[in-house]
Amino acid sequence: MALVEYAREGAVGRLTLNRPEAGNAVDPEFIADLAKAIEAACADPGRAILIDARGANFSLGGDVRHLAASGNGVADVLRDMAARFHEAQLKLCELPLPIVSAVQGNAIGGGFGLALSADFILCADTARFSTGYSRLGLSADAGVSYFLTRALGARRATALLISSRFLSAQEARSIGVVDEVVPEADLQGKAVAFADQLASGPTAAYAAIKRLTEAARTSGLADHLDREATEIVALASGDQVPCAIDAIATRKQPVFQG
Incomplete structure (x- = not known):
């Protein structure tokens, strides 16, 4: 079973994070499947892309257990993971199509970066967002510093990256990170309808x-x-x-x- 799946649903291509038991945490196998799913999206993209996730969380970011197991070799592990993640992420961002992220639960670190790769973010009213990296003594990855700086300006992006504090769905909406907040039970339906609407557009x-x-x-x-x-x-x-x-x-x- 792929940890990230891709399927065409009419005119919409659906990219689904599928490691719910681990909070869709990012490890090398997840990145490999993400790359394959994005390759499939590039080959058969439809007219819009929807990024969603199974389980309680969109993504908890880097798999801390995997990183802990690498011990003093964590720098080499992160170098390889970042290179492979970035290669796939760039292909996704370069698709000449509208991209929508549907976020429930937590979107942290690389998961936050993946959500930010979209042109639109819809989230559940219970969703939370955090850069997360500074808690581990790290800076930023997965485009988080790039996307937040573009959306918020350097000062506010720096503050979020340094503090790694959680943004509620409502605060994320108020500062311009999220486009729409919906009841959690309505998220999937609203996201699919919005992606379909974009797919029918110019x-x-x-x-x-x-x-x-x-x-x-x-x-x-x-x-x-x-x-x-x-x-x-x-x-x-x-x-x-x-x-x-x-x-x-x-x-x-x-x-x-x-």
């Missing part, structure tokens, strides 16, 4: 939006305006934009395909 436009917001981190205004013009003209040159404009003009619902 995914080519979504891909262009992701490229633009990524480029905006380092672009000057003049260069970025040129990028915007290039993207919007390329989209308008296809057949879907004229159809969508006509639909809106005649008070119909646009239909996007491909």
Whole structure:
């Protein structure tokens, strides 16, 4: 049984963490299965990706028992785990599709980083988030420092990384880490419905939006305006934009395909 599974469900590709008895903790076998699942997603992605997890927790992060067993060799173990996790994570983040994370229970460390890899995070009202690393005398991994700095700014991200304190679902929503908080019993249904909604939308436009917001981190205004013009003209040159404009003009619902 794979510790991370991938399956197409209609137009949505579903990436499911499947080590519930261990809180979906991350160890080398988990990372290997994550890499395989992401490869499968890249080969057959559909039009949106949903990341969810079985069990009480989204992910407790690095498997502390596995790390403890490595003793003084923990640096070598972490080097290998980080390299393999990052390789898979980059492939996921580079998919030109909207990605949704559905988080219940705890999302800690690398589990938090995996959730943050998505464009949208929906979470249960009982969910909690923590960077976790500083409790072990570590800094950050799995893109946690990158994603939090982009979302919150350097000062607030630094404070969360140093303290490793838990954010409640409500606080995570209020500071902009989470997009929507729902009752725990409704999480799966809401997440699937939202992923389906995104999958029925203009995914080519979504891909262009992701490229633009990524480029905006380092672009000057003049260069970025040129990028915007290039993207919007390329989209308008296809057949879907004229159809969508006509639909809106005649008070119909646009239909996007491909």
